[in-house]
Amino acid sequence: MSFLVDLLTKQGLITAFAVVGAIIYLSHLISKCLTGGRIHGSAIAILAGLGLAYAGGVITGGQKGIADIPMFAGIGLLGGALLRDFAIVATAFEVDVAQARRAGLLGAFALALGTVIPFAIGVAVARFYGYTDAVSLTTIGAGAITYIVGPVTGAALGASSPVMALSIGVGVLKAIIVMIGTPFLAPFIGLNNPRSAMTYGGLMGTVSGVTGGLAATDPKLVPYGALIATFHTGVGCLVGPSILYFTVRAFTG
Amino acid sequence: MTIYGVALLAICTLIGVGLGDLLGMALHVKANVGGVGIAMVLLNSARIWLARNGALSAGIKLGTEFWATMYIPIVVAMAAQQNVLSAASGGPMVIITAVLTVAACAAVVALISKIDKGDRP
Numbered sequence: 207m208s209f210l211v212d213l214l215t216k217q218g219l220i221t222a223f224a225v226v227g228a229i230i231y232l233s234h235l236i237s238k239c240l241t242g243g244r245i246h247g248s249a250i251a252i253l254a255g256l257g258l259a260y261a262g263g264v265i266t267g268g269q270k271g272i273a274d275i276p277m278f279a280g281i282g283l284l285g286g287a288l289l290r291d292f293a294i295v296a297t298a299f300e301v302d303v304a305q306a307r308r309a310g311l312l313g314a315f316a317l318a319l320g321t322v323i324p325f326a327i328g329v330a331v332a333r334f335y336g337y338t339d340a341v342s343l344t345t346i347g348a349g350a351i352t353y354i355v356g357p358v359t360g361a362a363l364g365a366s367s368p369v370m371a372l373s374i375g376v377g378v379l380k381a382i383i384v385m386i387g388t389p390f391l392a393p394f395i396g397l398n399n400p401r402s403a404m405t406y407g408g409l410m411g412t413v414s415g416v417t418g419g420l421a422a423t424d425p426k427l428v429p430y431g432a433l434i435a436t437f438h439t440g441v442g443c444l445v446g447p448s449i450l451y452f453t454v455r456a457f458t459g
Numbered sequence: 460m461t462i463y464g465v466a467l468l469a470i471c472t473l474i475g476v477g478l479g480d481l482l483g484m485a486l487h488v489k490a491n492v493g494g495v496g497i498a499m500v501l502l503n504s505a506r507i508w509l510a511r512n513g514a515l516s517a518g519i520k521l522g523t524e525f526w527a528t529m530y531i532p533i534v535v536a537m538a539a540q541q542n543v544l545s546a547a548s549g550g551p552m553v554i555i556t557a558v559l560t561v562a563a564c565a566a567v568v569a570l571i572s573k574i575d576k577g578d579r580p
Contacts, residue, residue, distance in 0.1 A: 226532045226539075248531050255538030263544025273540040285536025291495050293533045295472045296526035298499030299506055312575070319567055324560040331556045346552075350560045371545075372553060378542055379557035385538060391565050396572030405571050409564040413495075414541075418534045428530060433496050440483065440492030 211277055218280030226284065229254050249389045249422035256382060294417060294436070297429040302400065309404045313434040316408025321442055324350035324411070325450055328376060340455040342369045346376065347454070348446040352412045353377025355442030362447035381415035388419025397423065400430040407431035411438035464522020471502040 214221045233254055234247035241250075259271025268274030273282030283289070328350030329343045337343055345365040349356025349372065356373030359365075365373070388397070388406075396402050403420060407430065410416045416435040420427045472495075479494020486492060502523070509515040 222536060223532075226535050229535055230532060248535075251531070251535045252538045255535045256541060256543050258539045259541045260543040262539070263542065269542045269545065271540040271543060278539075281536045282540050285533055285538070285540050290533055290537055291476065291498075292468065292472055293526050293530040294495055295475065295498040295502055296468050296523050297530055298503045299520075299523045299527055301499070301503050303503055303507065312571070316568075316571065320564060323563050323567065327559050327563060328556050331552060331559065335552045346556070350556050374542075375545060375553040376556045376560075378545070379553055380560055382541060382543065383557055383561045387561060387565075395565050395569035397568065401575065402568065402572040405575075406568050409568050410561070414534075414537055417530075418538060421531045421534050425531065429499065433499055436495040436499075437493040440479070440494075443483075444486055444492070 214277045215279070219283050220280065221277065222280035222284040225278065225281065229258075246389055246422050248425075249386070252385055252418050252422055256385070290414075290417075294413075294429075294432045297432065301429045301433070309401045309430075312401065313404040313408050316405045317411075317434060317437060317441060318408075320409035320411045320438060321351055321445060323409070324380070325446075329454060337369075338458060340451065340458045341365050343458065344446065344451045344454045345369050345373045347450065348442065349373030349376040350380065351377070351442040351446065352439050353381060354439045355446050358443045359446035359451070363451060377412070381412040381418075384410050384412055384415030385418035385422070388416075389423045392423045397427070400427065403427035403430040404434045407434035408438070411435055411442070413439065460516075460518040461522040461525075462518075463516070464519040464524075465526070466522070467505060467519060468502060468523050468526060471505060472498045474498065475501055 230247070230251045233251035236250050237247035262268070262270070262272035262274055262278070266274040270282055272278045273285075325347040328347035332343050332346040337346065341360075341363045342365060344363060345356060345360035346369060348359035353374050354377070356377045357370050360370040360373055392398065395406075397406055406420070407416050410419075413432065413435045416431045417428055420431045475496070475498020476491060476494035478497050479491040482492040482494075506515065506523075509519065
C-alpha cells in the first residue's frame with residue numbers, strides 16, 4: 207500500500223493524467239447512461255472535480271482541494287494557472303478573427319458592465335450585513351468581480367484579514383456557480399454563438415468559471431469567452447483600489 | 460515537427476504574458492493585464508501568417524491542437540483544486556453576493572443577446 211502511495215506521489219503529474227482521464231471517462235459514461243446525454247459529460251466531470259476538491263478540503267483542512275493530498279499533488283500542477291493559460295492560448299489557434307473583431311466593442315462594453323455590476327452588488331450586500339467602512343465595502347465588492355481582484359484590492363487598501371477571506375470566498379463561489387451553471391443557463395440567455403460567448407466572458411469575468419462553464423456547454427465557444435475574460439482580472443485590479451474605492455468613499459464619507 | 464507547434468505556442472504565451480506583466484507594471488497594478496488575451500491574438504495571427512505563406516505544417520497544427528484539446532482535462536483538474544470547502548461554508552453573505560452577481564450578469568447577457576439579434580439583418 208505504501209509502495210503504491212509512494213509511486214503515485216513520485217509520479218505526480220503522470221498520476222494526475224491518469225486520475226483526470228478516469229474522471230472524464232466515468233463522467234461521459236454517467237452522462238450517456240444516466241442522463242441520456244442531456245447533461246454534458248464535461249459538466250459532470252467538472253462537478254466531480256469540485257466534489258473531489260470538497261473532499262480534499264475536508265480531509266486535509268487545506269486550501270487547494272484534492273491537490274493538498276500529496277498523492278494527488280500533480281493535479282495542482284495540471285490544473286494550475288501555468289498549464290491552464292497555456293491551454294487557453296492554444297484554443298485561440300482556430301478562432302475566427304473576423305467574428306472576434308466584429309464583437310470587440312461589444313466585448314469591451316460587457317467587460318465594463320461585468321466589473322461595475324458585481325462590484326455594486328457586493329457593496330450593497332456588504333452594506334446590508336453591517337459593513338460601513340469604505341475599505342471593507344470595496345474589498346468585498348471587488349471579490350464579487352473575481353477572487354483575484356478581491357485580495358489584490360484588499361491588500362492595496364489594507365483591509366482586515368476576515369474581510370479578505372470573505373472577499374475571496376465570494377469570488378471562488380462565483381467561479382464555481384458559473385462553472386456549474388453555464389450549461390444550464392446557456393439556452394435561456396442565447397449563449398450559442400461566438401458573439402454571445404464574448405459578452406458572457408466580459409460579464410462573468412472569472413476566467414476559471416467562464417472557461418470551465420463554456421467547456422461544459424460547447425468547447426468551440428471557449429476561446430471567444432476566454433479572450434475577453436482574461437482582461438477582466440487586470441481591469442478589476444486596476445479600477446478596484448482606485449476609481450471604485452474613491453466612488454465608495456465619496457458615498458460613505 | 461510537433462515541437463514547432465508547441466514551441467510556437469510557448470513563444471506566443473511567453474510574449475503575451477510578458478507584455479501583460481509590463482502593462483500591469485506600467486499601470487501600477489499588481490496583476491497581469493490581459494496577457495493571455497494578447498498571447499491568443501499573437502498565436503492566431505501566427506497561424507494566419509503561416510497559412511498565407513504555405514508554411515502551416517501538420518506538425519505545427521498537431522503541437523498546438525494537442526494542447527487545445529487538453530483544455531477540458533485541465534479545467535477538471537482546476538476544479539479539483541478549488542477551495543470548495545471554504546466557499547461552501549462562507550455564510551449567507553458570501554452565498555447571497557455570489558448568487559445575485561451571477562444572476563444579474565446572466566440577465567444582462569440575455570438582454571444583450573436579445574437586442575443584438577434584433578440588430579442583425
